[in-house]
Amino acid sequence: MVSPNPSLAGGTSADSTHQLLPDVVIRLAGNSQDGIQSIGGFLARLAGRSEQEVMTFMTIPSTISGGPSIFQVRMGSGEILTSGDSADFLVAFYQHSYDAHINALRPGGVLIYDSDHVKPNPDDKRFTNVGIAITSGTIEAAGGTGKDKGKNIFVLGLIARIFDLNLDKLRQLIQERIGSKGDDAARAALLAFDAGYAHPVENLLGHLYRFTTGTPQQQVRPTVTTDGNTALTYGLIAAGVRYGAAYPITPWSSIMEVLRTEFTRYGGLFIQAEDEIAAISHALGFAYSGHLAVTGSSGPGLSLKMEALGWAGMAELPLIVINVQRGGPSTGMPTSVEQSDLLQALYGSHGDNPRVVLSPKNVEDCFYIALEAGRIALEYRTPVIILSDQAIATRIEAFEEPDLAKHLVQVKPDLTPRPADFKPYPLDGISRHAPPGTKMLSGKYPTVTGLEHDELGHPTGSPVLHAKMNAKRREKIKQLAASLPVPEVYGDESGEVLVVGWGCTYGPIREGVMRLRSGDAPLQAGHMHLRHLSPLPPGIGEIFKRYKHVVAAEINDEGLYGYGQLASLLRATYANPAIRSLCKTDGLVYKVSEIIAGVKKIIAAV
Amino acid sequence: MSTETSTAPASPAVNLPLSKKTLTSDHPTWCPGCGDFAILNVYYRVLEKLQYPQESIVTFAGIGCSSRMPYFVNSHGGHYIHGRSLPFAAAISLGRPDVHVFNFGGDGDGFSIGGNHLTHAARKNTNMTYVIMDNSVYGLTKKQTSPTSPIGFKSKTDPTGAMDRPINPMRTLLNSGATFVARSHAAQIGHMTEMMERAARHNGFSVVEILSECVEFYDGAFDAAVPRKGGAFQTIELRKNDGTSEDTLRHDPTDEVAAFKLAGLEWPGKFGVFFEVKRPTKNELEAGLVARAREKTKNASDLDLLKGAFARMR
Ligand SMILES: Cc1ncc(C[n+]2csc(CCOP(=O)(O)OP(=O)(O)O)c2C)c(N)n1
Ligand code: SF4
Ligand SMILES: [Mg+2]
Numbered sequence: 051m052v053s054p055n056p057s058l059a060g061g062t063s064a065d066s067t068h069q070l071l072p073d074v075v076i077r078l079a080g081n082s083q084d085g086i087q088s089i090g091g092f093l094a095r096l097a098g099r100s101e102q103e104v105m106t107f108m109t110i111p112s113t114i115s116g117g118p119s120i121f122q123v124r125m126g127s128g129e130i131l132t133s134g135d136s137a138d139f140l141v142a143f144y145q146h147s148y149d150a151h152i153n154a155l156r157p158g159g160v161l162i163y164d165s166d167h168v169k170p171n172p173d174d175k176r177f178t179n180v181g182i183a184i185t186s187g188t189i190e191a192a193g194g195t196g197k198d199k200g201k202n203i204f205v206l207g208l209i210a211r212i213f214d215l216n217l218d219k220l221r222q223l224i225q226e227r228i229g230s231k232g233d234d235a236a237r238a239a240l241l242a243f244d245a246g247y248a249h250p251v252e253n254l255l256g257h258l259y260r261f262t263t264g265t266p267q268q269q270v271r272p273t274v275t276t277d278g279n280t281a282l283t284y285g286l287i288a289a290g291v292r293y294g295a296a297y298p299i300t301p302w303s304s305i306m307e308v309l310r311t312e313f314t315r316y317g318g319l320f321i322q323a324e325d326e327i328a329a330i331s332h333a334l335g336f337a338y339s340g341h342l343a344v345t346g347s348s349g350p351g352l353s354l355k356m357e358a359l360g361w362a363g364m365a366e367l368p369l370i371v372i373n374v375q376r377g378g379p380s381t382g383m384p385t386s387v388e389q390s391d392l393l394q395a396l397y398g399s400h401g402d403n404p405r406v407v408l409s410p411k412n413v414e415d416c417f418y419i420a421l422e423a424g425r426i427a428l429e430y431r432t433p434v435i436i437l438s439d440q441a442i443a444t445r446i447e448a449f450e451e452p453d454l455a456k457h458l459v460q461v462k463p464d465l466t467p468r469p470a471d472f473k474p475y476p477l478d479g480i481s482r483h484a485p486p487g488t489k490m491l492s493g494k495y496p497t498v499t500g501l502e503h504d505e506l507g508h509p510t511g512s513p514v515l516h517a518k519m520n521a522k523r524r525e526k527i528k529q530l531a532a533s534l535p536v537p538e539v540y541g542d543e544s545g546e547v548l549v550v551g552w553g554c555t556y557g558p559i560r561e562g563v564m565r566l567r568s569g570d571a572p573l574q575a576g577h578m579h580l581r582h583l584s585p586l587p588p589g590i591g592e593i594f595k596r597y598k599h600v601v602a603a604e605i606n607d608e609g610l611y612g613y614g615q616l617a618s619l620l621r622a623t624y625a626n627p628a629i630r631s632l633c634k635t636d637g638l639v640y641k642v643s644e645i646i647a648g649v650k651k652i653i654a655a656v
Numbered sequence: 657m658s659t660e661t662s663t664a665p666a667s668p669a670v671n672l673p674l675s676k677k678t679l680t681s682d683h684p685t686w687c688p689g690c691g692d693f694a695i696l697n698v699y700y701r702v703l704e705k706l707q708y709p710q711e712s713i714v715t716f717a718g719i720g721c722s723s724r725m726p727y728f729v730n731s732h733g734g735h736y737i738h739g740r741s742l743p744f745a746a747a748i749s750l751g752r753p754d755v756h757v758f759n760f761g762g763d764g765d766g767f768s769i770g771g772n773h774l775t776h777a778a779r780k781n782t783n784m785t786y787v788i789m790d791n792s793v794y795g796l797t798k799k800q801t802s803p804t805s806p807i808g809f810k811s812k813t814d815p816t817g818a819m820d821r822p823i824n825p826m827r828t829l830l831n832s833g834a835t836f837v838a839r840s841h842a843a844q845i846g847h848m849t850e851m852m853e854r855a856a857r858h859n860g861f862s863v864v865e866i867l868s869e870c871v872e873f874y875d876g877a878f879d880a881a882v883p884r885k886g887g888a889f890q891t892i893e894l895r896k897n898d899g900t901s902e903d904t905l906r907h908d909p910t911d912e913v914a915a916f917k918l919a920g921l922e923w924p925g926k927f928g929v930f931f932e933v934k935r936p937t938k939n940e941l942e943a944g945l946v947a948r949a950r951e952k953t954k955n956a957s958d959l960d961l962l963k964g965a966f967a968r969m970r
Contacts, residue, residue, distance in 0.1 A: 098970050274969035284965055287958075293751055295743075312965075314949040316958055319750055319942055324776040328743035331736070331773075335747025338734060339755075361737050451966050458959050463752070486732040486748060486755045489711045493678070497726045498734040508682060509727065509735075 067252060068214060068260040073126020075134030076209065079151045080143030082119035085202035088227075090121040090446065092206055095223050096215060097125055097448045098275040120151065127261045131557035133445065135641040139212075140177075141205055142168050143184070152177075160255065162208070164201075180254045182208065191245030192238040200242035203228075207246025214260040217247070271451040278413040278442035279304045282372065283312070285420025286344055288454065290461035291370060292318030294344035295332035297325050300384050301440045302348045302374040309344070326354035330371070334358060337367040338498055340463025340485030342424055346372030346436075349391050350380065352398065359433055360399035361500040363523065366481040368427035368434075370420070375439040375553075377637050386637030387441040389553050390606040392615040395435045396584050402520055404527040406430070407584040409437040411556035414449035416442065419581065421457055428461065430526050431481050437583070439605075441554040441639045467491050473505040474498070477518055480526050531585035537578050537593070541567055544596035545574025549649055551603050552580045552616055555640055559603055562645030575649075580616075591624040599656060601649050603632040603640065630656070674707055676700045681730040691842035691868030692722055692789055698848045699729065699758070699787075705853055712755045716745040718770065720762035721796045722789035722868070739769030746782040750939060756856070757784040764794050767803040767823050778832035778861050782938045785855045786863040789842075790825065791870035792877050799873035806923075809874070825865045826919035826930055830912065836862035837915070837931040842869065843882050844889060847927060854929065860937045867924075881924035892918065892928030909933075 165181035336343035377383025617631035715733035717723035726733035855862035
């Protein structure tokens with residue numbers, strides 16, 4: 051009966067008791083003290099350690115509207131692009147969990163509920179209902195004074211049985227993770243796990259499941275599982291960043307919390323500043339000192355950094371600035387996802403200040419985008435903004451460990467004495483400051499400045515020089531633009547519609563375009579994902595001309611003139627009237643079905 | 657303040673001992689008679705005394721007439737944004753233990769827009785020297801009320817006289833946790849030199865507030881402390897610990913309560929070292945943290961540390 055995920059269903063029986071499936075979406079709903087998130091943690095680790103089975107894994111962002119604590123995981127044996135529009139399995143710990151999440155289960159899906167707490171609506175015939183006494187089963191198995199503590203591990207055992215997961219690896223993970231809390235805790239956990247696993251759930255389900263063996267990816271290094279903020283953190287370290295400063299704000303904070311400790315291990319320093327203005331000022335002080343530095347925040351904090359960012363553009367110092375976007379304006383929806391800081395990143399601050407703005411497409415890409423940001427900042431002596439978002443920051447994905455030896459960059463202050471003809475601000479080249487401690491063979495020591503200046507850094511009110519220096523600062527960013535690769539198009543190279551996105555819309559758009567191109571009435575459709583938002587890479591305008599419609603899909607408001615922030619930028623840049631806008635601001639990542647419906651509606655309306 | 661700019665003088669040779677000549681850069685753009693000239697000259701003098709390697713000196717500032725300082729000193733340095741120079745300069749000190757950081761700024765820069773940063777820079781006790789050039793007015797923007805303008809001061813923003821209670825700089829600095837707090841006057845070259853030198857030699861966050869007259873917009877502001885103009889320049893005698901009975905009357909700079917009392921004296925008050933204590937600097941504390949972390953990692957290479965981090969994600 052269950053054919054999870056209709057579009058991707060594989061489904062021939064492997065044997066009499068196991069049905070094959072490519073992937074499954076499981077939503078667990080309970081209370082936060084039930085350790086719902088840690089089931090996800092175990093499954094993530096398991097996925098990471100199951101290279102042979104090529105298990106992939108993605109969670110939805112840690113906060114989603116609904117019950118007190120939920121966790122949704124999509125796991126399987128192929129490339130996983132999204133965490134799934136609706137759940138194939140729902141595990142409901144309480145009545146309120148059932149009430150709040152039953153409609154997230156797709157018709158034909160499986161409801162597993164704790165029969166000690168939940169009474170499903172007997173008239174609702176949409177699902178296969180499987181009642182299991184999770185609470186009493188846990189108490190009975192683990193005994194002792196823990197009461198129903200360990201329900202999550204019981205459910206983990208149940209999931210292991212249903213999906214034929216690797217028992218030895220799971221038992222070892224439980225030992226590793228819970229063993230640190232003492233032998234008794236580990237023993238109780240294993241008892242709960244075994245009890246869950248021993249439950250003959252196939253009698254209620256009709257059969258069990260097994261994931262299809264996907265084509266093993268050509269993977270040289272082991273799989274790692276982590277969230278986007280962590281991937282970004284270690285990407286910064288690999289990029290050679292050893293100094294930084296910030297002020298806490300959700301969802302940025304976890305990056306600074308880790309950097310504060312990690313940098314000391316690498317001999318660096320991260321300062322918790324008194325506010326975001328001090329934070330970027332510290333970071334610029336480190337940059338001026340010859341280090342590669344980072345500061346970061348979320349929306350409101352970025353607003354505070356803007357004046358200093360303008361100075362950094364003028365003074366031409368390298369810096370990485372991270373914005374883990376959340377719902378705005380103001381305190382807005384601080385734990386929800388939004389992509390409404392794009393124009394702030396491009397145009398915030400004052401005066402003419404050409405920006406470099408990058409955005410990662412998923413968790414894995416957070417690592418590589420940090421590397422690229424570091425490289426650009428150092429090469430072009432400019433601040434580089436990384437726009438991540440709450441969804442990418444908090445969800446967990448599995449990916450191949452990066453080639454760390456290849457990527458690791460070492461940055462040290464360059465104190466070689468500067469020759470007598472050294473100019474800190476040459477008109478015909480990129481400015482390269484001499485950090486303090488550097489001998490100047492001319493005997494003249496330079497001043498970094500936010501005042502308009504001549505080539506030696508002396509303040510000037512000359513209109514001619516101001517125009518020349520503006521051009522110099524602009525040209526180096528154009529030079530960077532020319533060096534960027536033309537964005538790839540997935541799917542049809544020309545035709546009906548090109549869907550363009552950035553940031554966390556990567557997965558849903560890709561899956562949406564896949565589906566638009568298949569099915570009963572296939573469309574000629576392509577997907578372009580932009581990691582470089584400023585400067586825009588070359589070739590985009592020409593690619594746009596090959597499609598009847600270009601739809602920019604993003605999580606922000608359509609604004610006063612009916613276009614989202616990326617759509618506005620693209621229309622202004624390419625003056626192509628085919629560019630339309632698909633927007634929403636419900637605080638959630640796009641569902642694949644929303645992309646499909648939205649694109650079809652736009653095409654139909656034109 | 658005159659807005660014309662000028663170019664640097666002919667280049668001095670490298671590795672000469674520091675002198676006013678080697679330290680002079682652009683010609684100052686201040687109004688003739690501005691108190692800031694004297695502070696610049698005293699800074700040259702102090703650097704001459706200290707003889708740090710020229711490349712290791714950093715002269716940094718925010719925005720204001722006073723904050724133009726870095727252009728006039730031939731050292732590494734920078735001219736940042738209004739009120740935020742302290743966190744920038746503190747990071748230079750923390751990021752580069754081999755350099756000597758001097759930060760300059762006005763009363764508006766330090767006590768108004770940068771007030772929050774002053775509080776935190778002081779409590780963190782980062783090793784650097786901060787010179788506040790207090791003219792009790794906004795000079796660069798041409799005569800608005802500053803946080804140290806006295807009640808009744810007529811400015812463009814308070815044409816009928818300032819009404820807000822001014823900041824007491826010494827109290828503010830003492831309260832913030834600066835470990836060296838001194839006060840001087842731009843008309844007193846010898847005293848200024850002594851204060852700035854002591855501040856430079858202090859290990860920790862040292863700050864000297866110098867009353868520096870803005871002849872353009874607040875003429876005669878500090879005459880009450882200028883003997884030539886009928887005022888009195890009263891200095892603080894510091895305790896010598898010589899066991900004499902008169903010594904008990906002298907100021908003990910480690911006595912915070914006594915320092916607060918001095919700070920509360922009637923205008924123009926006294927000049928000298930109000931407070932001086934030893935407290936671990938942020939530089940030392942952070943270096944300790946790094947040393948312990950490095951020991952724990954057994955001095956592992958960056959690559960091994962990074963590999964370890966990813967191994968934990970498996
Ligand atoms: C963000 C910002 N706000 C305002 C200004 C304008 N501004 C420049 S200097 C200054 C005040 C200067 O007074 P002070 O710091 O006492 O220095 P002084 O010129 O008196 O030496 C102001 C308001 C600015 N440059 N930047
Ligand atoms: S502080 Fe006053 S006197 Fe000094 S340069 Fe500025 S305006 Fe002129
Ligand atoms: Mg002033």
